[in-house]
Amino acid sequence: MVSNSFTLSKLLLLPLAFHLVNAVCPARLTATPGQPDIVDNPACPRDQGKAVIGHDGTHFMLQCCTKKRPGANQVGRLTHVQSKKDCYPFMLVPGYFGLIILLTPMAISVEYDNSKKTCTFFTLGDFSTEDAGGDLKDWLYFINPPARPAPDNITHMCSTDCPAAHGQKYVSDYGELFHMECGKRHGTVPFKEEKTLTYRDCLDGCAKLPKCLSIDWSSRTKMCYYGKHSGAAPIVAPAYNSAYSFGCAGACNKEDDACACGQSKSSKSSKTSP
Numbered sequence: 001m002v003s004n005s006f007t008l009s010k011l012l013l014l015p016l017a018f019h020l021v022n023a024v025c026p027a028r029l030t031a032t033p034g035q036p037d038i039v040d041n042p043a044c045p046r047d048q049g050k051a052v053i054g055h056d057g058t059h060f061m062l063q064c065c066t067k068k069r070p071g072a073n074q075v076g077r078l079t080h081v082q083s084k085k086d087c088y089p090f091m092l093v094p095g096y097f098g099l100i101i102l103l104t105p106m107a108i109s110v111e112y113d114n115s116k117k118t119c120t121f122f123t124l125g126d127f128s129t130e131d132a133g134g135d136l137k138d139w140l141y142f143i144n145p146p147a148r149p150a151p152d153n154i155t156h157m158c159s160t161d162c163p164a165a166h167g168q169k170y171v172s173d174y175g176e177l178f179h180m181e182c183g184k185r186h187g188t189v190p191f192k193e194e195k196t197l198t199y200r201d202c203l204d205g206c207a208k209l210p211k212c213l214s215i216d217w218s219s220r221t222k223m224c225y226y227g228k229h230s231g232a233a234p235i236v237a238p239a240y241n242s243a244y245s246f247g248c249a250g251a252c253n254k255e256d257d258a259c260a261c262g263q264s265k266s267s268k269s270s271k272t273s274p
Helices: 002-024 084-090 199-208 265-270
Strands: 051-053 059-063 074-078 095-097 100-102 109-113 118-122 137-143 169-171 176-185 192-195 214-218 223-227 235-248
Touching: 084 109, 084 118, 084 137, 176 199, 199 214, 199 223, 199 235
Parallel strands: none
Antiparallel strands: 051 059, 059 137, 074 100, 074 118, 095 100, 109 118, 109 137, 169 176, 176 235, 192 223, 214 223, 214 235
């Protein structure tokens, strides 16, 4: 009678045990999600099927309550690891790191033991169908980076009209090379100011002046500010365009006669030696 009662008690507890296991383990994945969400510090069961990013931009897929994939070859182990995220710096990196020895070929997957706080590294990645039977182990493996929409580049080669000119180089009529930036200004004290019809005219105006190293040009007032600041413009100003000089366009060409900065292209052919 006692034996039957004990057996009955165990049977009654089975649903409770099953519920507790499933409370910490999410529904199992059947395949790698096509466009997974990205998380910074993964936690199970919340982040099942989500991607995490390593320190070098590599993406890993998280499978909660899952063991290593069959056939995966162990290449190293790291102990006393407080979170899954702390495993990533050792992924895809051959060599010696403290207690871990990663041999080539490099590890592309990791089994994290939540109880022992260990990362075990493997050469074989990809989706695993091995149920861990609870929340003791989680599986992370390399995936291709998820695609994300990106705006098309609005830059057009040889343009001196913003915003298409942003980040481009311009060789002025006087042979000087400028780096152009839209929506910014240097903000330094100019040594000369004048109105110019276009941004390009302002650039050519700077090229004529030996001490001019940069310009700010207002698209509203058409005012051109000539400056001596050598470098990128630090101030965000949507109504302004700026540029700074890289020097003579042909200065690195040892076969030609440099660029004759300060002379127009039409007069370069008549340049005489000093």
